[in-house]
Amino acid sequence: MKAEIYIESSIKGTRRQDGVTGYVIEAQTSKGPATVTQFIQVENATKNLSDLLGLKNALSRIKTGSELVICIDNTYVQSAIENGWLEWWKEDGWVTAKGKSVANKDVWADILSALGGRLPLFGDGETHKYKRWLESELERRVREIKRTTGTSL
Numbered sequence: 001m002k003a004e005i006y007i008e009s010s011i012k013g014t015r016r017q018d019g020v021t022g023y024v025i026e027a028q029t030s031k032g033p034a035t036v037t038q039f040i041q042v043e044n045a046t047k048n049l050s051d052l053l054g055l056k057n058a059l060s061r062i063k064t065g066s067e068l069v070i071c072i073d074n075t076y077v078q079s080a081i082e083n084g085w086l087e088w089w090k091e092d093g094w095v096t097a098k099g100k101s102v103a104n105k106d107v108w109a110d111i112l113s114a115l116g117g118r119l120p121l122f123g124d125g126e127t128h129k130y131k132r133w134l135e136s137e138l139e140r141r142v143r144e145i146k147r148t149t150g151t152s153l
Contacts, residue, residue, distance in 0.1 A: 003027040003066040004123070005058045008073070008134035009050040010142050011042070018043045018151065020141045021054035024130045025061060036061060039141055051077050052107045059114035068120035071128040078122050086112040 004026045011019035022039040040057060042050050051074045062068070072078060080086060086108055089096070094105040102108060145151065 001028050001063065001066045002069070003062045004069040004071065005055070005062075006071045006128050006130040006134065007051055007054040007058065007125075008131065008138055009042075009047060009054065010138040011045055011047050011050040014046050014048075016044045016046055019045065019050060020138050020145070021050045022134050022138055022141075023054045023058045024134065025058055027062065027066065039137065041145065048074065048076055049104050049107065052104055052111065056107055056110050056114065059111060062114075064116045064118075066118075068115075068118055069123050070120045071123040071125050071130075073125035078125070080108070081111075081115070081120065082122065086115075 006024045006026075007021065008023075009019060009021040011017055011021070018041070020039055020041055022037070025036045027034050027036075038057060040053060042053055045053070051072060055070070055072065055077065070078075070081075089102045089105070089108065090112060094102045094109070096102055
C-alpha cells in the first residue's frame with residue numbers, strides 16, 4: 001500500500017510564533033482510495049517545528065507497512081530523513097556532529113519511530129496538487145483563530 005503526505009504551515013522562517021499546520025494524506029486502503037485532512041494549532045514554534053509536528057501527526061495515521069511519499073517545502077526536514085541524520089542523532093544521544101543538542105529531539109524521535117525503518121520518497125513540496133488549497137485553508141483558519149480569540153497569530 002502507498003500513502004502520500006502533503007504538509008503546509010502558516011509559519012514561515014526561524015522566528016518562534018503561533019500558527020497552524022495542516023496535512024492531507026492520500027492512501028490506498030483495502031476498501032479503496034481514502035483521503036484524510038487535519039489542521040493543528042501550534043504555539044511558539046518555528047517553521048521546522050511546525051512542519052515536524054504536521055509530519056508526526058500524519059505518520060501516526062498511516063500503517064507501518066505503507067510505502068511513503070512526503071511532499072513538504074522544508075529542505076531541512078527532507079535532508080534529515082533522506083541522509084539518515086535521525087539514526088545518527090539517536091545513536092549519538094540526540095547530539096549533533098557539533099556536539100549540540102538536536103532541536104526538537106522528542107518530535108524527531110517520534111518521527112523516527114513512526115517511520116519504522118522506511119525511507120520515504122520525497123515529492124515536490126513547492127508545487128504539489130494540494131499546495132494552494134492547504135495554503136488558503138491555513139490562512140482561513142489563522143483568520144478565524146484571530147477573530148475568535150483576539151490573539152495575534
